[in-house]
Amino acid sequence: MSLISSWLPYILAGIAIGGQYALIAIGYTMVYGILRLINFAHGDVFMWSGLIMVYLITVMPLWLSIICVIIFAIVLGTTIEKVAYRPLRTAPRMSIMISAIGVSYLLQNVALYITGGLTKTYPSISWLQKTVDIGPATTKMVTLITPILTIVLVVGLVMLINHTKIGMAMRAVSRDFETSSLMGIDINRVITVTFVIGCGLAAIGSVLFFSNYTGINPMSGAMPGLKAFVAAVFGGIGSVPGAVVGAFIIGICENIIKGAGWTTFSDAFTFVLLIVILMVKPTGLFGEKNIDKV
């Protein structure tokens, strides 16, 4: 009993952070599934969503600013795709990856300029900060809400992918880019929708994440972004449920490591996990195998 009560807070925190990573990871895994691109800028879109919230809350009510943040993230993400990725779609793989790194660098530096490098305090959303009791542990509402909201959103997304026309188009494009464009699928629309979904979810994730961690600076997006990407790889890149499972596993393990007093290595653990999975099963938990044609 005492074992449970001493570890439960960490596990709960892990589930919460896992849900937040999951919301970011979906953006990575979907973009990778379709463009075969690690969207290095995705973590910075996430950071920017948090940053914008700090400014918006001063001029409008909470509900409106949350909506605005989501719209902002979507506009930012789709603009990045149009300006920085679309012109390079036929260029070598490395160019588009460099472009993504360039965008990430730009977003971080603009944020650095605007904030003056200071850590901003995220507005406190009182409802999410309420304390609740779960068994022997006391925790914040956000810890409870995150996994539920994540799972609802993911189920919705999976339904969208499996049962709508645009979802079918997405699956087709991720399977074979060339052929599906020959079949009359509007590739640009599919990609835009992908970015809309990915960035929208990242924005929701940012509200939950920063409600928990309150401090936000231009580098806040980098580490969660990388971890979310690892989650996507872990679950099998291109697979939405895989990314979610991966994110929860990473979130929980990370907090258990913190609980064990190894905080220095909690970030490094993620990468150990990445390297292990790449060695043992490069396709991830739910990924499909690709055979290179010679």
Add this chain to the structure above:
Amino acid sequence: MARVTLNKKTKLVLSFLGIALILLGSYLADEMIPASSNMRMFVTVLEKGAIYALVAVSMNLLNGFTGLFSLGQAGFMLIGAYTYAIFTIPAAKHADVYMYFDGGAIQWSIEEALSGSLGIVGHYLGMLIPIIGAGLLVALIAYLIGIPVLRLKSDYLAIATLGFAEILKAFFQWNTLGPITNGSNVLRKYATYDNSIFVVLIALISIAFIMLLINSTYGRAFKAIRDDEIAAEAMGVNLFKHKELAFVISSFFAGVGGALLAMFQGTIAATPFTTTMTYEILLIVVIGGIGSVTGSIIGAFLFTACSEWWLRGLDAGTWLGITSEWFRPGFRKVVFAVIIMLIVLFAAQGIMGTKEFSWEGLLSWFKNLPANLKAAPAKNKAKAQAKKEAKARDKAAKAQAKEDKANSAAKAASGEKLFEPLPVYDHVVVFKEGK
């Protein structure tokens, strides 16, 4: 186009003269420019530029010449910097530097020991040995990391090397290793050089080595792997061995670069060796041209000159006489990032593309300059015309495609099949008669 041709001897003499001039220049610059002068920035740019040039060239060896998209550079530099610093802190200073760790575990300094017994020679040897040692240690670690990681495909490799860099960073900040690494506290008071020529010379030798390597048969093998792994393998190139070679050598020089950076800065901590640092080095390579050593060098000096000197005003309120309230800290980096994005999107070749510096190219360029300048207006006009035509063609093609699409949609709607696929067996087309 008139081309200048020089014989081998002339080129060699020119190269020696050029190198001698650079070394003498850097020596004199450091000696003559007083510390209070504004031009002191020149020395900073020279030293930091040389270090970044070396690190960028080492990254280019991987990314540009071997086609391995590795993002571990900052992690390798970190090990290099720490290794150098740890072994050159004078014994007497240990208590002060390692004040949270009871003076640390290592109580001696290679530099001190050697300069004690060999004087001035020992002083330089005592710095050189830890630098090379730093490189070797990094090379060893890279070798071990390479065994699992180099089997991965391009973007997975990028993310795995990035991951290793993060792990290394965490490792060096680990408190348990504190007696050696000083945990998350800075290392300082270690031995450093007295004149820029030291940094410039080491960077120069290292870059020359990489360049010679690229021009050897191994360099050809690296390029073959970059161009087509499968064909390279079919031509007898052992993929793993050569990737590992490129990775280890690149890392060695990243380690040396890290050691030099530690000397340049005077203090070292793990925190600045972030992925952003790796990104900056990568962007230097991109500015210069992926696959050009000369480009990386030019890119590195441009980068450091801009960020340390020329664009400084953008952070301080006044730049080129323009004063604006926009110019506050951080604006320089924004401008810089925008320039980089423009290069990535509109000039993907960078400054040099895959071309290299040669005396002949330089002299030809100067010789043809007047003629080119004269011809430039006409050329630009022709270019604009061609662009216009291409645009018109594009438009027409788009309209045609739209029309085709509409037509086929109409046909499909009316139930007409566009074509009946025939069974095609290679070159024998079988026409089946109606059943």
Add this chain to the structure above:
Amino acid sequence: MKPNRDIEVMRLSDITMQFGGVVAVDNLNLKVHKNEIVGLIGPNGAGKTTAFNCITGVYEPTNGSVTINGEVVIENYPQGKMKDTYKGRNQGKYTESKAMLPDKVTKLGVARTFQNIRLFKGMTVLENVMLAMHMNQKQSIFGAALHSPLARKEEAKMKEEALELLKKVDLYENRDDMSTSLPYGKQRHLEIARALATKPSILLLDEPAAGMNPQESDDLMKFIGRIRDEFDLSILMIEHHMQVIMGICDYIYVLNYGGQIADGTAEEIQNNPAVIEAYLGVDE
């Protein structure tokens, strides 16, 4: 030069390659003798290129063995998950698992060309050929970088041999051009020259006449005959141009749906009912 049917240089025994549930090559048995030109034909998707990939180590065959110059270099049998899903005909004959990477196979003297030309596009014609000689160099990487006497000697020798080779394949004038700037036909020649630079005893050609007109393929035919004599080669080639296959091949194997449906001389193949059926379909 007459093929010597007493010396066997390469043998494939029961080679089966299965991807998931698809059997791409099913129980292929094939022999190449010294100085023989062997043709491997079959409709698209018959598994010819897959067979090449099994020989050169790009794929690890699911079952069967490859013997080169009397030595078994690749051998495999269905294991792990494959055991239950294996659908090939021949089972239980092999017990060893020996795989070989493509570069090792090349070192044994098997060189290949590719169906969709794979030249090193960032390199000149001369460099493309010199690269293929890299594996036989004795210089160390430090020697190479520091231009040691051995490195300089080897580099000079490599260049001389490469130029010699380019002369033989009529590419000497193009030696300093970028490989991809060559016209299509010359790119094919360069691929062959590059393969020859590895000093092979067996040459695998994957559709060398693809995309060529009758005149060009006629030239190619003579060219292949000539290099066989000049370099003392045994050749295994995949080709669709019947004119080329029937013109130069001493022996022909026919594949369809991964399976081997016939083998024999050109004349035998032309009259084989199974081959006619595979290519032309059956009358209904």
